[in-house]
Amino acid sequence: MTVLAVEKPERTRSLDRFMPQPHQAAMQVPAWLAALRQAAAERFLQAGFPTIHDEEWRLTNVAPLVERSYGSCKRQEALATAREPAVVAALKAVDLSDANAVRLVLINGNFIPELSSAAPAGVTVRGFGEAIKAGEPALRNLLGKLALPEHHGFVALNAAAFDDGLFIDVAPGSTPSQPLHIVALTHHVAPHDGVLAHPRLLLNLGHHAKLTVLTSWVGGGASPSLTNPVMEAFIGQAAALELVKVVSINDGDSHIASDYVQLADAANLRSFVLNTGGAVVRNNLSTVLDGPAAEATLNGLSLSRGCQHVDNHTLLDHAREHCPSHELYKSILADQASGVFKGRILVRPGAQKTDSKQTSKAILLSDEATMNSQPQLEIYADDVKCTHGSTTGPLNDEQLFYLRSRGLDATRAHAFLTYAFAADAINRISHEAIRAAINQRVVERLHEVAPG
């Protein structure tokens, strides 16, 4: 660090302001975690935030986000915040009670049991502080195993700076019928600066367990906030996880997420992300198919307008043989909105019989909207099937004419096609009540993005 401080004193000083102060620690930090955080902090101070000169961040400029000053919000403040009318309203807005969901509330990364429901049988839900006190072995064994500080500065910073997190453990063979609904709110109290939050999630599914998790990222205040969540999920042998994520933060706020999933033998992941809000949204999703016959399905839908920028970066790491993977990302962009999809598929030596299909589709509703779609296939095995396809363009004239020739006016025909385009992705959500809730959110959002 000394060397760097000499070489780049200004930069290190500017990065220092992101480091948590020792007295701020909200939980008892055991030695193993202190070491993990120290290493991450060093890595962050050395590497800093990614810039547009890094290949993986070429199309998403985070400089304006990290040059801003942010406040932080500790647990006690978060709890006080939770009683504010704006927060109560935001929490209600994503009410999924129809789905009989178990609500788990995070405010600025702090788990708030007071606002959360009890976990169903077979599922352990704890804040990190409590999990550490309880000596959860899975926390120690798994935290930081997939999300390495070397990946990029945001992951390193999260590990160095998170002050609480959510630990979810599903016992082997448990298949709770209730989905979990994590409501993750980033909120600050005016007139203070926006908040920089580092939510941390750890999911562990024992063998043959089955779980559905919806995560709603919501909120924001008058000043721009930035949320930097990191999630690690481990899906045990023949276990199945459906992950649905909704980013519907305020238009001034940003969200840089790094999610990691590891699948054991015959495990199944079904993921869906809906992006509707935010100034800059980046979803990094790295999936490693780490056991034979594991299957991953990654889907996404982005509805953007104004100057919004949404970047979905996915990695499907086929580490073992006989694994299918399916990927469909769709975007509807209006105004000057911009979108990025980067889909990397890595087929490692020995991952024979890999069957991977990737599709990215975008509709541009304005001449000024842009979409950048890049597949990246790296194949080191010889008996595999990998396909990818990408289309970007305006609404299809032939389809518009077909609908109009049946009596629907141009506005309705547009609405039908944009919805149809979106529904194709939504319909891939397995959980019925969540699919219906997402569908409702999309219908509302389409009225804003594509008013016809």
Place this chain on the structure above:
Amino acid sequence: MALLEIKDLHAGVVGGKEILRGLNLTINAGEVHAIMGPNGSGKSTLAQVLAGRETYEVTSGSVMFDGKDLLELAPEERACEGLFLAFQYPVEIPGVSTSYFLKSALNAIRKHRGESELDAMDFLKLLKSKMKLLEMDQSFLGRSVNEGFSGGEKKRNEIMQMAVLNPRLAVLDETDSGLDIDALKIVSNGVNALRAPDRGILVVTHYQRLLDYIVPDFVHVLRNGRIIKSGDKNLALELEARGYGWLEQEQPAAV
């Protein structure tokens, strides 16, 4: 008053060459007309122009539909007035269920006619009866419009939609293409069930085969964008036997 009256119609692809070159055709309610002609004669252009496809442009002539200037109307207004086009190549629309789309279309048309909208139950009943007419499986209800349909299924779906929307004038564009004999019979039965004194049907086809099942009142031969010969159903049989060549000697194509 004629149901459809086309006078001296000139039209072509926008910015392209003229394809219809002075076409005249009158269809009265209750009549079934067939337009036959070789490839490139303008059959599909006529169907698309009647339905209001924007990629075609009418340069002169007139089309009156039930006393209204058809060319002034947007495609959806034509549909609401009772025009229906069964497409030669029905487009696939992933994500839109056939039943939801068709219910919206029917209710748009009913609203235009000043009729009350059908509720979900009544619509489903109607839809199921028309699907039965076309021998379509109930599983089509939940499927997206034309998505993954075989050629024959798409054509059946077109005629099923026609039966639901109940048009005044139906234009069938090469509805027989891509059909095997069983599907051809099913589709023809569907069309014949819709023959009615207050409805006109215009069948556009390359082959006489379809006309064995949908027997027309009038047959017209289209060549180089105009009708060069008209007759009854026997003209179609003659064309089948002799081809189109003899007509050219009889009446040289206009340039």
